[in-house]
Amino acid sequence: MDVSRRIVLHFPSSITGQPVVYRLARDFDLTFNIIKASVSPGEEGLLVMELSGIEENYDKGIQYLTEAGVKIQSLSQDVVRDEVRCTHCGACITICPTSAFSLEPKTRRVLFSHDKCVVCGLCVKACPPRAMRLYF
């Protein structure tokens, strides 16, 4: 069975020099789509990506990453809206490249769809009351 999941990888500084992602493709036949990357040799690295492949291989790949010292988080909760701070102005709507925000037509409240969010972070600084938070 095929699986496709979006994950956040935290690399300790000791392994940012290693070709970790390449091995995911070569050894485990997984395909990856990098959403966000911040990896420099000798520093802690961050990689947000969508990883797909046969479930058995996917699990082995994740095991390989964990054993290599990579900390893995699920992406689903990474961009979060602070419901108290959100004023439902709508400034985020045209900023989001994947249309994760929409207006509820009757109330004109702003809806945020986690499923469409690719954690690009554009909304975080563009939100006037700073209601969007990036959690890693």
Add this chain to the structure above:
Amino acid sequence: MSKTIAEINEKIKNGKVVVVTAEEVIDLAKEKGISRAAEEIDVVTTGTFGPMCSSGVFLNIGHPRPRIKLGGGKVYLNDVPVYTGLAAVDVFLGANALPEDDPRNKFYPGEFNYGGGHVIEDLVAGKDVRLIATAYGTDCYPRKKLETLINIRDINEAILFNIRNAYQNYNVAVNLSDRTLYTYMGVLKPNLRNANYSTAGQLSPLLNDPYYKTIGIGTKIFLGGGIGYVAWHGTQHNPAALRGDNGVPRRGAGTLAVIGDLKQMRPEWLVGTSMLGYGCTLTVGIGVPIPILSEEILQYTRVSDAEIFAPVVDYSEAYPQREPDILGEVSYAELKSGRIKMEGKDVPTASLSSYPKALEIANILKSWIEKGEFLLTEPVAPLPGAESGITLKPLIERPIEE
């Protein structure tokens, strides 16, 4: 048919007043007809909730022992500088003020995560605020340094005094250039890929009283979750702006200066706000009740988004260069549909002003009046109308001769 404010106040006291929001009145006027609606409805409540930069707070922090003269000295609240050109312990905190070590736009676009507007929100929320002051010392005010926490509960006065709020209509901002712009109207994508507007439209106070026939100096209002008053016409008040046949301005026109006791306001209605690449400001909640004194007043309040038009302005060239050119006009109904047609393009729209919050304000004000907690006031003087000759003057620069 005509009513007086005194008669409406009697109805409020007797629990017989009929109050509707500026949204509800649109359908009611259609249903009942102008004459019957004007007869039955006593008050129409309006609301707006958007970033309003010309906002600030006067504080009197009380005299420490020994005394200090902050006037002429330097004072910071949570590292944000306040104005000290006043007497010993009075200061003014402006919504746009920034900590001196904020990098501003040195790392473009600057984030502006904390400034005067945020200090105001923290004060209203009842949080302790760090006050650090230096002064020059006098015989009667010997102290030269003061470092203390202050809290809105303990200081003598905290007065919100916003010199320009509740703009009667405003620009729709777009960007014709090929690079992203970071403006007070939000992030504007290149090549006309978005259009930002900022108004409550059919709910907005001055769009429901276009000729200022009921809103004047002394009008009691909802301000920041508490009670406030219209203090004066706001700065840049421009009653002579272009108007439609319905009297509604088609450009930025009237403004309000408002005042109120910050101590009885609420942080959810005074929100510290950061505009990427621009600066800090305060998002302010204002609601104004409009007494239905005549059919004419009701006519004005039944205005709907389809009948209010705003100019579309290019913020890459026309706005910064102060050119009068506009790209066209669009109605708020079009803007609220999520897309407008401009220069042959289908342009997505977004608002900086919150319509759901504006509606909430209009409903809160409605409930205050219905419960008899809020009586209307008679303005002590009208706001200047077109006949005043007031216009919006540009600055004509003149060389300084030595």
